[in-house]
Amino acid sequence: MERNIARLRARLDGLGVTLRPHLKTSKSVDAARRVMNTPAGPATVSTLLEAEQFVAAGVRDIIYAVGIAPSKLPQVLALRAQGADIAVVLDTVEQAEAVALASRQAGSRIPALIEIDCDGHRSGVRPDDKQRLLDIGRALASGAELRGVLTHAGGSYSARGAEALRKCAEDERRSVVDAAAILREAGLACPVLSVGSTPTAHSATDLTGVTEVRAGVFVFFDLVMAGVGVCQVDDIALSVLATVIGHQREKGWILVDAGWMALSQDRGTRKQDVDQGYGVVCDITGQPCADLVVADANQEHGIITVRPGSGGVLPDLAIGDRVRILPNHACATGAQHRSYHVVRGTSDQVEAEWPRFGGWQ
Amino acid sequence: MERNIARLRARLDGLGVTLRPHLKTSKSVDAARRVMNTPAGPATVSTLLEAEQFVAAGVRDIIYAVGIAPSKLPQVLALRAQGADIAVVLDTVEQAEAVALASRQAGSRIPALIEIDCDGHRSGVRPDDKQRLLDIGRALASGAELRGVLTHAGGSYSARGAEALRKCAEDERRSVVDAAAILREAGLACPVLSVGSTPTAHSATDLTGVTEVRAGVFVFFDLVMAGVGVCQVDDIALSVLATVIGHQREKGWILVDAGWMALSQDRGTRKQDVDQGYGVVCDITGQPCADLVVADANQEHGIITVRPGSGGVLPDLAIGDRVRILPNHACATGAQHRSYHVVRGTSDQVEAEWPRFGGWQ
Numbered sequence: 001m002e003r004n005i006a007r008l009r010a011r012l013d014g015l016g017v018t019l020r021p022h023l024k025t026s027k028s029v030d031a032a033r034r035v036m037n038t039p040a041g042p043a044t045v046s047t048l049l050e051a052e053q054f055v056a057a058g059v060r061d062i063i064y065a066v067g068i069a070p071s072k073l074p075q076v077l078a079l080r081a082q083g084a085d086i087a088v089v090l091d092t093v094e095q096a097e098a099v100a101l102a103s104r105q106a107g108s109r110i111p112a113l114i115e116i117d118c119d120g121h122r123s124g125v126r127p128d129d130k131q132r133l134l135d136i137g138r139a140l141a142s143g144a145e146l147r148g149v150l151t152h153a154g155g156s157y158s159a160r161g162a163e164a165l166r167k168c169a170e171d172e173r174r175s176v177v178d179a180a181a182i183l184r185e186a187g188l189a190c191p192v193l194s195v196g197s198t199p200t201a202h203s204a205t206d207l208t209g210v211t212e213v214r215a216g217v218f219v220f221f222d223l224v225m226a227g228v229g230v231c232q233v234d235d236i237a238l239s240v241l242a243t244v245i246g247h248q249r250e251k252g253w254i255l256v257d258a259g260w261m262a263l264s265q266d267r268g269t270r271k272q273d274v275d276q277g278y279g280v281v282c283d284i285t286g287q288p289c290a291d292l293v294v295a296d297a298n299q300e301h302g303i304i305t306v307r308p309g310s311g312g313v314l315p316d317l318a319i320g321d322r323v324r325i326l327p328n329h330a331c332a333t334g335a336q337h338r339s340y341h342v343v344r345g346t347s348d349q350v351e352a353e354w355p356r357f358g359g360w361q
Numbered sequence: 362m363e364r365n366i367a368r369l370r371a372r373l374d375g376l377g378v379t380l381r382p383h384l385k386t387s388k389s390v391d392a393a394r395r396v397m398n399t400p401a402g403p404a405t406v407s408t409l410l411e412a413e414q415f416v417a418a419g420v421r422d423i424i425y426a427v428g429i430a431p432s433k434l435p436q437v438l439a440l441r442a443q444g445a446d447i448a449v450v451l452d453t454v455e456q457a458e459a460v461a462l463a464s465r466q467a468g469s470r471i472p473a474l475i476e477i478d479c480d481g482h483r484s485g486v487r488p489d490d491k492q493r494l495l496d497i498g499r500a501l502a503s504g505a506e507l508r509g510v511l512t513h514a515g516g517s518y519s520a521r522g523a524e525a526l527r528k529c530a531e532d533e534r535r536s537v538v539d540a541a542a543i544l545r546e547a548g549l550a551c552p553v554l555s556v557g558s559t560p561t562a563h564s565a566t567d568l569t570g571v572t573e574v575r576a577g578v579f580v581f582f583d584l585v586m587a588g589v590g591v592c593q594v595d596d597i598a599l600s601v602l603a604t605v606i607g608h609q610r611e612k613g614w615i616l617v618d619a620g621w622m623a624l625s626q627d628r629g630t631r632k633q634d635v636d637q638g639y640g641v642v643c644d645i646t647g648q649p650c651a652d653l654v655v656a657d658a659n660q661e662h663g664i665i666t667v668r669p670g671s672g673g674v675l676p677d678l679a680i681g682d683r684v685r686i687l688p689n690h691a692c693a694t695g696a697q698h699r700s701y702h703v704v705r706g707t708s709d710q711v712e713a714e715w716p717r718f719g720g721w722q
Contacts, residue, residue, distance in 0.1 A: 070680065091607055092608070245428035264626065300385070301483055301484065318455070339720075359697075
């Protein structure tokens with residue numbers, strides 16, 4: 001984890017942009033303090049529950065990076081009243097009018113970033129939709145604060161190869177630069193140009209015009225990121241410790257007490273070049289066992305097999321033996337647990353237990 | 362929920378067997394008290410964390426129905442020392458020897474059920490594997506207690522049609538009856554014959570020889586169970602309340618603030634006749650919107666569309682409108698949340714908040 005953080009920080013320092021880490025991956029104050037530039041941030045969150053938890057821990061500069069629902073504005077205002085600079089994200093005139101109205105009523109200008117759709121992946125205004133950008137910007141100006149523009153290259157998760165990833169990063173950069181130019185030409189201030197995803201953060205070679213990069217999963221990495229090519233399996237800093245509880249020898253199955261409740265149901269490697277099932281099986285030191293994966297998972301049972309077609313050999317694991325399972329998606333697997341047990345290198349010694357919060361709201 | 366509980370209870374009363382509900386679905390003391398026959402049980406759990414929580418709430422008769430790892434026996438003994446009858450499940454001689462040894466060392470006979478594999482789905486001893494059954498039974502006899510035999514027709518989740526489901530239920534019944542006969546013929550007592558899954562519990566017509574039925578998801582039901590045919594969509598007693606946060610109108614998308622963190626990543630209907638995506642969208646009263654599903658989900662974003670190929674029409678939902686989303690798999694969706702907000706019928710009034718525990722160990 002420390003190596004992963006240092007790697008991205010060095011990269012972004014070289015590109016002259018600020019890291020605004022997405023704390024949704026760890027949902028842990030202890031992990032957040034290691035990944036943020038300062039104990040006060042900047043940071044990104046995906047729920048107001050996260051914002052509340054991190055503000056309580058002293059974080060003061062947060063973007064809540066999921067489109068704002070008007071019903072959540074009182075929570076945003078309450079957090080701002082505690083002295084935290086919470087910015088919201090939106091992509092419609094209706095939201096901008098609601099944010100401006102709430103700002104006027106509270107006598108507090110809520111900062112908002114206009115979400116830009118750089119790749120058709122999800123939400124956001126197309127960067128060439130001048131009318132909608134200006135309508136939103138002007139609606140915000142009537143009470144709220146136009147803080148800037150923000151995008152997320154969600155499509156980069158399915159990009160393959162360094163060239164495709166660089167193109168995603170450039171599309172991401174260009175989308176906010178273009179949108180900001182439209183706003184500025186109309187006389188609207190647009191100080192923040194925020195981009196980010198772990199694949200593009202690790203692939204961008206030029207971030208001219210961008211002020212900050214958001215990324216989350218880089219802190220732990222996972223098998224999906226290894227499949228995308230922005231880390232090695234050995235960089236993955238999160239695993240689930242499981243115990244062998246049975247065999248079905250004639251089928252080549254080893255059963256462990258970690259099913260999808262422990263691993264999550266994320267199957268993000270299914271469409272990648274190497275399907276890692278529900279996770280790659282490692283020995284207790286974290287060394288991957290050749291071609292051994294969790295091929296299927298029930299709620300509390302995982303079925304370990306040799307990866308289909310690999311020609312690998314099932315190891316002789318006995319009842320009670322322990323294994324570590326690397327996750328497809330660190331955000332999803334972490335969310336199944338209440339704390340992290342921190343180990344260093346190949347040691348089995350738990351140095352610390354870091355609580356994490358979860359749930360959804 | 363009350364109707365679902367009454368329905369299964371009446372059914373099993375008619376068949377002359379005891380309901381031992383699986384509490385892994387709700388992981389809630391409040392829900393458990395409504396589903397158990399008495400406040401002391403009987404009950405089934407899938408982790409020792411659940412056992413600890415339910416023992417603390419007064420449950421005294423529990424089967425921990427995942428194959429026991431020897432390292433967990435001290436926890437089992439600690440719970441038994443509190444006066445709770447915790448039985449374990451196993452399917453190997455190694456586990457039986459470990460349970461017998463731990464029992465002798467503690468001076469407390471740990472009860473164990475031999476897991477039977479009725480359909481090749483997961484774990485368990487084949488019901489005709491006389492040698493392994495007797496080896497396990499005799500290993501247990503040297504210190505522990507052979508409580509009985511137990512099976513779970515996991516294959517019933519992919520059965521289609523009433524006839525196929527009845528056959529799953531009969532295979533389940535026959536497997537424990539046959540295994541118990543082998544043990545009894547060898548002079549080993551086998552008082553408990555435990556079967557169960559929600560599809561078979563709702564399909565069995567004859568449970569001669571069986572003493573108890575375990576089922577879990579029947580309490581809430583879900584879209585997978587509706588697809589299997591053991592409930593109607595209207596019986597589903599669990600939903601996720603979400604808010605509209607955006608549109609991509611040219612794509613026919615409505616965005617809500619419920620992604621897989623709120624809904625889970627369960628896609629259990631994918632291989633059923635009707636693929637429900639990440640869930641069926643209902644209005645605030647719980648009435649399903651025709652052919653409206655969560656077609657895709659990111660961590661905190663759900664994308665609602667008309668079900669592909671249905672010819673349905675996208676409703677005019679505005680920013681801030683709220684919807685309820687019915688889950689594919691109640692166990693998985695519940696696990697993403699820290700409590701249940703209890704409403705009655707079509708009311709939006711929250712009558713109570715029931716905490717649930719989660720995490721995995």
